[in-house]
Amino acid sequence: MRLTGVGRRYGLGGPWILRNVDLALPEGSLLRVEGANGSGKSTLLRLLAGIDAPSTGRITGRPRTAYVPERFPAALPMTAGAYLTRLGRIHGLGRAAASRAALDWLERFGAGAYSGTPLSELSKGTSQKVAVAQGLMGTPGLLVLDEAWTGLDRASRGLLDEEVRKRVAGGARVVFVDHDPGRLAGAADAVLRVEGGAVLPRRGSAPDPGPRTPDGPSGCRIVAEGPPGAVLPPGLPGAPAVEPARGDRAVTLTVAAPHSDALLRALLTARPPWHIRSVTEVPHP
Numbered sequence: 001m002r003l004t005g006v007g008r009r010y011g012l013g014g015p016w017i018l019r020n021v022d023l024a025l026p027e028g029s030l031l032r033v034e035g036a037n038g039s040g041k042s043t044l045l046r047l048l049a050g051i052d053a054p055s056t057g058r059i060t061g062r063p064r065t066a067y068v069p070e071r072f073p074a075a076l077p078m079t080a081g082a083y084l085t086r087l088g089r090i091h092g093l094g095r096a097a098a099s100r101a102a103l104d105w106l107e108r109f110g111a112g113a114y115s116g117t118p119l120s121e122l123s124k125g126t127s128q129k130v131a132v133a134q135g136l137m138g139t140p141g142l143l144v145l146d147e148a149w150t151g152l153d154r155a156s157r158g159l160l161d162e163e164v165r166k167r168v169a170g171g172a173r174v175v176f177v178d179h180d181p182g183r184l185a186g187a188a189d190a191v192l193r194v195e196g197g198a199v200l201p202r203r204g205s206a207p208d209p210g211p212r213t214p215d216g217p218s219g220c221r222i223v224a225e226g227p228p229g230a231v232l233p234p235g236l237p238g239a240p241a242v243e244p245a246r247g248d249r250a251v252t253l254t255v256a257a258p259h260s261d262a263l264l265r266a267l268l269t270a271r272p273p274w275h276i277r278s279v280t281e282v283p284h285p
């Protein structure tokens with residue numbers, strides 16, 4: 001996916017919020033977008049998500065996209081379960097599968113009890129869980145997250161972190177804005193700064209995946225489950241330490257942080273693929 005000479009202004013003669021933006025988003029990339037209030041971060045994310053169009057320039061090669069907006073339109077006249085089921089149908093699932101997926105995502109976020117609650121009656125936190133769940137349903141090739149962690153409880157923030165890592169390892173592009181400077185620290189392939197209409201690499205941020213910053217985690221622990229009778233693929237990136245985990249076919253793999261994404265990718269793309277149960281960071285001692 002590529003942005004070429006993209007500009008956006010609101011209204012004829014309005015100021016340019018973004019100007020001459022050139023940006024490539026390769027598969028399996030994780031981009032963090034930063035900038036002062038009102039600098040144009042959400043504008044950039046809306047253009048990337050395809051819900052807004054550039055005033056000038058081109059956006060090409062956009063894959064199937066999911067978007068978690070800064071403000072979720074909670075006034076839709078339906079229940080959380082019905083809303084997510086409808087989204088699942090849009091993603092191509094059959095009725096029964098969409099309804100199962102809707103409940104599954106609500107349960108994973110600890111909000112299964114609110115499946116029958118109208119969206120307009122949900123608390124802010126639960127409403128945000130629904131907003132995030134709709135973005136994670138299906139397998140978007142691009143996931144755009146505008147402050148998606150805000151309002152989530154700790155467990156749900158961890159689940160979203162884990163899902164982002166999994167999606168990126170599986171080849172999706174993820175672009176996010178978050179006020180927490182530590183969000184997915186060390187995992188982002190690039191940090192972009194929106195300033196004066198330009199989108200620039202933040203000083204010190206690498207455009208390509210590189211070694212994790214000293215502030216990032218030192219390692220990563222992945223619990224993965226193989227298909228019956230499967231053995232781990234040979235030559236896994238980072239030569240992970242492997243131990244049996246709880247459960248018949250599960251193993252725990254521990255690897256240095258710079259190799260975690262490559263390891264996840266190798267597991268997810270193995271033939272047959274391994275199921276990733278959890279991904280946790282191992283902090284510096």
Ligand SMILES: Nc1ncnc2c1ncn2[C@@H]1O[C@H](COP(=O)(O)OP(=O)(O)OP(=O)(O)O)[C@@H](O)[C@H]1O
Pocket residue numbers: 010017035036037038039040041042043044
């Ligand atoms: N639909 C719109 N119509 C007119 N102006 C808009 C519109 N959307 C955004 N703007 C203006 O564009 C500028 C950039 O807004 P944007 O929401 O993209 O910034 P942001 O960096 O995401 O801000 P924040 O950090 O406060 O969320 C602001 O001056 C804003 O007022």
